Amino acid sequence: MPVSSQPETIAVIGVGVIGSSWVSLFLAAGLKVRANDPAPGAEERLRAFVANAWPALENLGQTKGLTLEAAQAALSFHARIEDAATGAQFVQENAPERLEIKRETYARLEAGLADDAIIASSTSGIMPSALQELMTRPERFLVGHPFNPPHLIPLVEVVPGKQTTEACVEAATAFYRAIGKTPIRLHKEVVGHVANRLQGAIWREAVYLAQQGVASVEDIDLAVSAGPGQRWAIMGPSMTFNLGGGRGGMAHFLEHLGPAVETWWADLGAPHLDEATQKMLADAFDRLDDAQFEKAIQHRDKALLRRLRALAEDAQD
The missing domain is CATH 3.40.50.720 (NAD(P)-binding Rossmann-like Domain)
Structure with a gap:
């Protein structure tokens, strides 16, 4: 048809x-x-x-x-x-x-x-x-x-x-x-498709780190937005590590840092959203009133708009 x-x-x-x-x-x-x-x-x-x-x-x-x-x-x-x-x-x-x-x-x-x-x-x-x-x-x-x-x-x-x-x-x-x-x-059906699974995996580790007392929910968010999130708005994680390998690219990166990455993977957590964990996450944001919540949404959309325009201008160069 x-x-x-x-x-x-x-x-x-x-x-x-x-x-x-x-x-x-x-x-x-x-x-x-x-x-x-x-x-x-x-x-x-x-x-x-x-x-x-x-x-x-x-x-x-x-x-x-x-x-x-x-x-x-x-x-x-x-x-x-x-x-x-x-x-x-x-x-x-x-x-x-x-x-x-x-x-x-x-x-x-x-x-x-x-x-x-x-x-x-x-x-x-x-x-x-x-x-x-x-x-x-x-x-x-x-x-x-x-x-x-x-x-x-x-x-x-x-x-x-x-x-x-x-x-x-x-x-x-x-x-x-x-x-x-x-x-x-997508060439295969999978629960959550691709992007939701990726952001779910990152959030799972963020929740685990907060649950274990490694850092506060707010600081873990900052670790993403002020760190790798800056690069992820431009390119994905595989290309990021490919560039991290210098002129040798991904092959060089894997040769030198592959074993370290495997230790990170092996140590990732698997938290559950039990009552205590839900309270921890909710308490981190319960101080936002309606006006502050709306302001946060406006900040998100305005910042997103500025970044999209910048990326579009870069693509034309």
Whole structure:
């Protein structure tokens, strides 16, 4: 079955934080968006989110001169999933993380979609093969898992299920890349995909170090953000160590530091989120009131925006 390679109309199902962020990005790319969400007041919250996200998207050059008013006009809201699906060539689904709800959503989507439309799920934990199992056309389904917030963070993990065609994978990957995302393709289904497993592994060791009294939660966070995190925003851990090997590259690094790395691996902890550990982690942040929490979010997004612009400028040199 051929799939649509240049979608112009996108259906976004579920417009909570993730879905609204996706909508903002799609609108900035000049696409028409047909949204659906059963929650009361969802459309008003969605349009407010788009308005708040628009300055950052303009700052990044994503909007290419498109005005917020024109973007809002390209957004329509629909009470029924079937209506949102009508005319869409690509669907980004953000329904609750429950298998039965997502399967019901796909059944309703397929009732309104053209045969060549792709359905991508933002799921962070459910395997695509399980999600596509009851679909009429499972070959056009895959996972397109973003990192929050999708309109700012480039990564999207493209994960095919057992019945997904290669044409679908290629078309979805090309689409995400065309709207400014950085897609990676997974060749095997695995719980948590790639990025969540990596950040989960780092956090596991961070929790272990705090649990063992090696350093405070705050200082362990600083060890990441002021240390390797500075490099990880530019390149991944393997390239980091490759450069760490000097002109000899990875081979030189492994020859001289490989045994040391193995001792680090052997000594990594395996903490459990028992009551005491949960209290330790919660207590580290309980001093943030609502205003401070909002300020932290704004700091995160503004700093992220500055770094994204700097990286984009470097890429053009």
